Amino acid sequence: MKEHCFAIINRVERNAVIKLTVYYAYILFIAMNTREVACQEFWSQLDKDTRGSLQFGSDGSIYSTNSKVRKSTDKGESWIQIAPDSIYGRTFLTESGLLVVCRPYVYELGLGLVYVSDDDGNNWRKWQGMHASTVWRDEIWGEATCFAESRDGTLLMGMDGAGVYRSSDNGLNWHWAEPEPSAHFGYGIHDILVVDDSVILVANNEGLHRSTNNGRSWVDTEFPYRRPWNIEMNSNGTVYASTQGALYMSEDKGITWIPLDFESGNFIVINNNDHIYAVQGLYGSKLYKSLDSGLHWEETGISGRPREYDSFYSLDCHPDGQLFATFLNGGLHISNGSTTVGFDPYPLEQHAESYQLLQNYPNPFSEHTTISYSIERGGLVTLAVFDPLGREVLSLIDGERKAAGMHRVELGSLRLNPGLYFYKLSFDGHSKLKRMIVK
Structure with missing residues (x-):
């Protein structure tokens, strides 16, 4: 009786594994074909x-x-x-x-x-x-x-x-x-x-x-x-x-x-x-x-x-x-269609962000570097540099009103000791952080 129960359990487990394998194979098949259809929608x-x-x-x-x-x-x-x-x-x-x-x-x-x-x-x-x-x-x-x-x-x-x-x-x-x-x-x-x-x-x-x-x-x-x-x-x-x-x-x-x-x-x-x-x-x-x-x-x-x-x-x-x-x-x-008139088979999600902070260049740097950022509309901007412990070591822009567009800030290494730093841009109630290295 005991052996018979184990046999039934084994059959159930094997059937479950087979069904699960078939299910995942089906999901993979659908995904691959969806991918192919998506690509065919874009290219002919x-x-x-x-x-x-x-x-x-x-x-x-x-x-x-x-x-x-x-x-x-x-x-x-x-x-x-x-x-x-x-x-x-x-x-x-x-x-x-x-x-x-x-x-x-x-x-x-x-x-x-x-x-x-x-x-x-x-x-x-x-x-x-x-x-x-x-x-x-x-x-x-x-x-x-x-x-x-x-x-x-x-x-x-x-x-x-x-x-x-x-x-x-x-x-x-x-x-x-x-x-x-x-x-x-x-x-x-x-x-x-x-x-x-x-x-x-x-x-x-x-x-x-x-x-x-x-x-x-x-x-x-x-x-x-x-x-x-x-x-x-x-x-x-x-x-x-x-x-x-x-x-x-x-x-x-x-x-x-x-x-x-x-x-x-x-x-x-x-x-x-x-x-x-x-x-x-x-x-x-x-x-x-x-x-x-x-x-x-x-x-x-x-x-x-x-x-x-x-x-x-x-x-x-x-x-x-x-x-x-x-x-x-x-x-x-x-x-399949124009990219300038109503054609967007894979539309971009609308970005809630109204600003962008770019990586400083060059990085690492030994003499000077440039920090670039852009804002979609005018507003108050704060840009500061922090050490790895989160302490502010340098204020580059302190709540100044800036016009919409791309902006650049030049930073010389003489103002910082060699090491790892972070720079943070604050705008429109949000902030972004990137890291930089002074050689």
């Missing part, structure tokens, strides 16, 4: 072959290159080839409508040819002087990585291995844009940004560099990271630069930089409403967005990519606000 695949950054015309046309130069007038639904098979490579489209294709450098031939069309691909011509040479820098060497057109029509081309070249006669003649002797100007050029009528920024392996004469000469900026990848600017003139591990902003045309509280990757784009979309991590898999100039960030759903693809290869924003992305293993995708 256009093709499996396209990989790389896109170029957008003023009329909404899209230009893409793989092994062929192609154009789409229906947002990637269909494509037509607009160049012979012999013309392929990175494609750039200038503000004036000049279409530039840079064929990759071929070591055996010593060539990195550049072709141009000013009639939307109907006719092509080769730019002279665009090939490797034993006389380094007298002729353009290497492969083009980025292209820009300044406000006065000057063409700027970043070349991997050769720096930046400029042309003031629509590409007939090119000259090396020589940096100042004090500039640590590297030659792995990643991006070029035209800020205004005279200021241009260049991101390369050595940092961010600035020109105030349309690219004739360059000087270093105070950018704190050696390898910036991507530079973007919003409608207010605020510049954002992404690195493999951080995101920075500049409100003075690239002279000084402030770190944002976000771990960035290679790609950032800004739409017409100044909403920022950024991929986190080097060739990362998560897409984040900020609706308030980079102060707050939220992930766009469970994942920013379809599940079957590993990581982003490029991210672009169409003039109407739709996002285009390519993935290392997954071709071209488009977001």
Whole structure:
């Protein structure tokens, strides 16, 4: 009888375990499929072959290159080839409508040819002087990585291995844009940004560099990271630069930089409403967005990519606000709707906070550091420094009325002994605390 009871109990336990296992498997199945549906709601695949950054015309046309130069007038639904098979490579489209294709450098031939069309691909011509040479820098060497057109029509081309070249006669003649002797100007050029009528920024392996004469000469900026990848600017003139591990902003045309509280990757784009979309991590898999100039960030759903693809290869924003992305293993995708007009499949929660306290930079510091904060409306602000025991050791702002916007406070190390400290911002009845280290 006793053995019979134990047998019944064992059967009941086994049945309970089986039911529990089936239940959790069902929950996991629902979660995975919900995740997949959520991603499919955000992205729709256009093709499996396209990989790389896109170029957008003023009329909404899209230009893409793989092994062929192609154009789409229906947002990637269909494509037509607009160049012979012999013309392929990175494609750039200038503000004036000049279409530039840079064929990759071929070591055996010593060539990195550049072709141009000013009639939307109907006719092509080769730019002279665009090939490797034993006389380094007298002729353009290497492969083009980025292209820009300044406000006065000057063409700027970043070349991997050769720096930046400029042309003031629509590409007939090119000259090396020589940096100042004090500039640590590297030659792995990643991006070029035209800020205004005279200021241009260049991101390369050595940092961010600035020109105030349309690219004739360059000087270093105070950018704190050696390898910036991507530079973007919003409608207010605020510049954002992404690195493999951080995101920075500049409100003075690239002279000084402030770190944002976000771990960035290679790609950032800004739409017409100044909403920022950024991929986190080097060739990362998560897409984040900020609706308030980079102060707050939220992930766009469970994942920013379809599940079957590993990581982003490029991210672009169409003039109407739709996002285009390519993935290392997954071709071209488009977001399902505009990011500027009523499209928000994963809306940001409304932040009750009316202020933001950023991490001081540099940190740790030995001479001076900058504490930055922002408030959404004017009000009384208090900012103080405390030791690890909670004792106030320094008052930086004592209940002063500040206007809405971003503010910075400079702090010198002579006012503090080496060690760990905390700084606290109080505003609107709430407070935030961050730590810093004096070396």
